[in-house]
Amino acid sequence: MKKSQTQQKVWDRDNLLPKIKSIPEGQKIVFTNGCFDIIHAGHIDYLEKASQLGDFFIVALNSDDSVKRLEKSPARPLQSEYSRMRVMASFSFVDAVVIFNEDTPKEIIEIITPDILVKGGDYKIQDIVGYDWVTQHNGLVTTIPFLEGFSTTAIEEKILSSRN
Numbered sequence: 001m002k003k004s005q006t007q008q009k010v011w012d013r014d015n016l017l018p019k020i021k022s023i024p025e026g027q028k029i030v031f032t033n034g035c036f037d038i039i040h041a042g043h044i045d046y047l048e049k050a051s052q053l054g055d056f057f058i059v060a061l062n063s064d065d066s067v068k069r070l071e072k073s074p075a076r077p078l079q080s081e082y083s084r085m086r087v088m089a090s091f092s093f094v095d096a097v098v099i100f101n102e103d104t105p106k107e108i109i110e111i112i113t114p115d116i117l118v119k120g121g122d123y124k125i126q127d128i129v130g131y132d133w134v135t136q137h138n139g140l141v142t143t144i145p146f147l148e149g150f151s152t153t154a155i156e157e158k159i160l161s162s163r164n
Helices: 005-009 013-021 041-051 064-070 081-089 106-112 131-136 152-162
Strands: 029-034 056-062 096-100 116-120 140-144
Touching: 005 081, 013 096, 013 106, 029 041, 029 106, 041 056, 041 140, 056 064, 056 081, 081 096, 096 106, 106 131, 116 131, 131 140
Parallel strands: 029 056, 029 116, 056 096, 116 140
Antiparallel strands: none
């Protein structure tokens, strides 16, 4: 059975290196990571801007277990990794999605060795996981400012307060 368009964008962690090597020479690989639990306008703004920094955009998603260990809230993740992965893969500006189960994306960053590593504006560039690896390999680490007024935590709080 043929894979759907979104399923084709989902990369298996075990086959990551051959997939990376299949990206045409000269294309700049952009990488970001996160939970992306409830997609909102802030995520779309951030992801779209990140994708415009290069030619091939890879998003690494925290696995369900990894999200739970972040202890953002007892209810997280609100959506399964499968659901979050399919939603992320549906965006035209995302070229590939991969799940990571570790607490940080350090191992995946070292496999991919992106040309550009990007995170949200709440990070100090030198504190971004993967900064040392990417800069040692002549890559760029940068941030994108948040779109004010949007956060998954705020959405979760609004939903929970409406139940009372």
